[in-house]
Amino acid sequence: MRVLKYAILGLLYRQEYSGYDITSQFKQEIGQFWSAKHSQIYPELRKLVDEGLVEFRTQIQGEKLEKKMYTITEQGRQELLAWAAQPESLPETEKDEFMLKMYFIHTLSPEQARALFEDQLQQRRAKLAYLQQRYESLMPVFAKEENGEKHTQATHGQTASDTAPLAFHNPNLGHYLVLTKAMAREQSYVDWLERHMKLFV
Amino acid sequence: MRVLKYAILGLLYRQEYSGYDITSQFKQEIGQFWSAKHSQIYPELRKLVDEGLVEFRTQIQGEKLEKKMYTITEQGRQELLAWAAQPESLPETEKDEFMLKMYFIHTLSPEQARALFEDQLQQRRAKLAYLQQRYESLMPVFAKEENGEKHTQATHGQTASDTAPLAFHNPNLGHYLVLTKAMAREQSYVDWLERHMKLFV
């Protein structure tokens, strides 16, 4: 399916990046939904160059550090748009090793199961808090906007920050969507864990 | 990491299975969180036999159809339990091609984006409905139990069926957990899509 190809083309659609920059991008928000290591990115970039979908120019950083700045070509843009507009059917499996362990919960003692559950809850809560903090620092306008009206007693699995204040033509829309979706995912995970914690008490 | 190894051991912990049976299991509920094709399963079973973690006996089906029924060994049980009790740190990325496209939403026209969004919503709703139906047919007791008290006006992203009526010692607990978790995941997805649909109206 070569999704990495399109992930890279999509990043280059907006601006010029080096291989290192692309690696860094995958450590940011989009990394919640797609990422790759540099050892996969560099060969993929070479392949994209060979296919005429991207081009690069070598830029000197400092005295002699060479970095390759990649840009998307017209052909690359066309392939990107064709992919992006194409609806996909859902994957049958969304892999989750923790849930696999939960399916085999009868292999554990109640104490062990509880420990696993609590560890997962702690990790998911930390991740959710991190995402919320990113949201507030990256999109202070929208975060504030909602703190007055609904954010007061939100306990039912959905933060008010997840309510779409952006218009279609806003360069931050994509970023906003992945952040709110990641928050919704983690909130749902936390809620489910909390709802089932009583099994081990 | 070899998660498939433990997925197979976990299945065999409860009962004897053939390779085909294991393939079938991955098409059931556990396939929501882990799965593999038969072309990966058969070599893995051979490897597990070589390692002494599983054994098999050949059984004749009908006149001459040979099938290999696999059982877990004591060593296999030990390795399974060691894995199952071990907490894991969260994966940095949970891949989702649709969300990758949403990050690149500026490559699309509002009409195209809306079409993608609606397609995804339709697919996620269908999947949620399918899971709910499975839940009701597999766990009729608990589905009924909750239809009286809370299931009446559930619109806030969490079905009442997701509220843990089982005790720790119930052989269906693992199955119950993956089903409710999959439903929660899909419900959260549907809610997020619905909340953001207005961007395209």
Add this chain to the structure above:
DNA sequence: ACCAAACATGTAAATATCAACATGTTTATT
């Protein structure tokens, strides 16, 4: 008696992914 679907097991080739190996430069701090 025929046929299709399900049962059953494998291999081969291509691709995707990750961990480790390998090397060197630049920038900021002390």
Add this chain to the structure above:
DNA sequence: AATAAACATGTTGATATTTACATGTTTGGT
């Protein structure tokens, strides 16, 4: 002046995963 962290780019080898190739049996329905 030293040093650590970040910047920067590659390759290699091991695994994991998917798609296609390959073959045959059994069961249930017409």
